[in-house]
Amino acid sequence: MWQQGNARSHEGTGQDLCPPVWHKNYPVAQGNRQSPIDIIPHQTSHDPGLGPITLNYDQCTSINITNNGHSVVVEFEDPDDRSVILGGPLDNPYRLKQFHFHWGGKGCHGSEHTVSGNSYASELHLVHWNAVKYKTFGEAATAPDGLAVLGIFLETGDDHRWLHMITDALYMVKFKGSVTDFKAFNPKCLLPSSLHYWTYLGSLTTPPLHESVIWIVLKEPIIVSEKQVHVACMFLLHLKAGELHVIRQLLKPFLLACVMLMALRALGVVMKDLFVAWMGWRYQLATGPTVCAFDPLLLIILMDG
Numbered sequence: 415m416w417q418q419g420n421a422r423s424h425e426g427t428g429q430d431l432c433p434p435v436w437h438k439n440y441p442v443a444q445g446n447r448q449s450p451i452d453i454i455p456h457q458t459s460h461d462p463g464l465g466p467i468t469l470n471y472d473q474c475t476s477i478n479i480t481n482n483g484h485s486v487v488v489e490f491e492d493p494d495d496r497s498v499i500l501g502g503p504l505d506n507p508y509r510l511k512q513f514h515f516h517w518g519g520k521g522c523h524g525s526e527h528t529v530s531g532n533s534y535a536s537e538l539h540l541v542h543w544n545a546v547k548y549k550t551f552g553e554a555a556t557a558p559d560g561l562a563v564l565g566i567f568l569e570t571g572d573d574h575r576w577l578h579m580i581t582d583a584l585y586m587v588k589f590k591g592s593v594t595d596f597k598a599f600n601p602k603c604l605l606p607s608s609l610h611y612w613t614y615l616g617s618l619t620t621p622p623l624h625e626s627v628i629w630i631v632l633k634e635p636i637i638v639s640e641k642q643v644h645v646a647c648m649f650l651l652h653l654k655a656g657e658l659h660v661i662r663q664l665l666k667p668f669l670l671a672c673v674m675l676m677a678l679r680a681l682g683v684v685m686k687d688l689f690v691a692w693m694g695w696r697y698q699l700a701t702g703p704t705v706c707a708f709d710p711l712l713l714i715i716l717m718d719g
C-alpha cells in the first residue's frame with residue numbers, strides 16, 4: 415500500500431516544527447510546503463495512482479565522506495545514472511547525490527519527521543536530484559521538482575549489521591572540513607525490508623529551506639543498537655564541543671588583551687597617587703624645616719603603614 419500525505423493537515427504542523435528564528439533570514443520558512451512535518455497516518459490518504467519506488471544503487475559511485483561542521487555526509491559521483499531512485503511520485507529517475515543522518519543531542523531523539531508526534535532515534539536522508547531536467551545539483555535544489563529525498567527512520571533494538579561502516583568512518587573525519595575516501599559503499603545495506611512509504615511535497619529542512627523536495631518517507635524503520643546511536647551522538651556532541659573550543663581559542667587573545675588593559679589602568683591610578691604624594695612630600699621639604707634622608711617612595715610607604 416502506498417499513501418500520499420494529506421498536505422493540508424501536514425502544512426500547519428510542518429511550520430510548527432521549523433525553528434521560529436529562521437523566517438527572519440529566510441522568508442520561505444513561512445511558506446506552505448515547509449519540512450519536516452508530523453505524519454499522522456490516519457490523516458493520510460491512499461493514492462492508487464502511486465506505484466512502488468525502486469532503488470537502483472551501484473556500489474561504485476560513493477566517493478568520499480565529509481565533515482561539514484554540522485554533520486557527516488557521504489557523497490556520490492554519478493554521471494551515468496547508476497545510482498537512482500525511480501517510480502512512486504517521481505516522473506523520471508533521480509540521481510543519488512549524498513546521504514547523511516540527523517542525530518539528536520542528549521537522549522538522541524534526532525529524527526526530523528515525526529509520526530503521530532513520536533520521534534525516532536535518528537533519521538537517514540538519501541538526497542537525489544533531477545538530472546534529467548536540470549544541469550546541476552545547485553540548479554535542481556531551487557526547483558519545485560528538483561530533489562527527491564528518501565527519509566528512513568532509525569529505531570533502537572539490535573545491532574545493525576552495516577551501520578558500523580559509517581560509525582567507524584566518523585573518526586577519519588573528526589575535524590570540520592576534513593574529507594576522506596569512502597569508496598564502494600552501497601547504501602542499499604541501510605534500507606529496511608519494506609519500501610512502503612508516505613510522500614508529500616516539502617522543502618530542505620535547513621537553510622536556505624528551498625521548497626524543492628519531493629519527500630518519500632519509509633514507513634518501516636531500520637533497527638540499530640543503542641550503542642551504535644550512542645557512538646554517533648557522542649561524535650556529534652564532540653563536533654559541537656570542538657566548535658566551542660575553537661571559539662574559545664579565538665576569544666583567548668582578546669580576553670588576555672582586556673585583562674592587560676585593565677591591569678595597566680589600575681597600575682596607572684596607583685602611579686598617579688604615588689606621584690601626587692611624592693609631589694606633596696617635595697613641597698613639604700621645600701617649605702618645612704624637616705629634612706629626611708630616606709628615599710621619598712619608601713617614606714610614603716612607611717607613612718602609609
Ligand SMILES: [Zn+2]
Pocket residue numbers: 514515516539619
Ligand atoms: Zn537531512
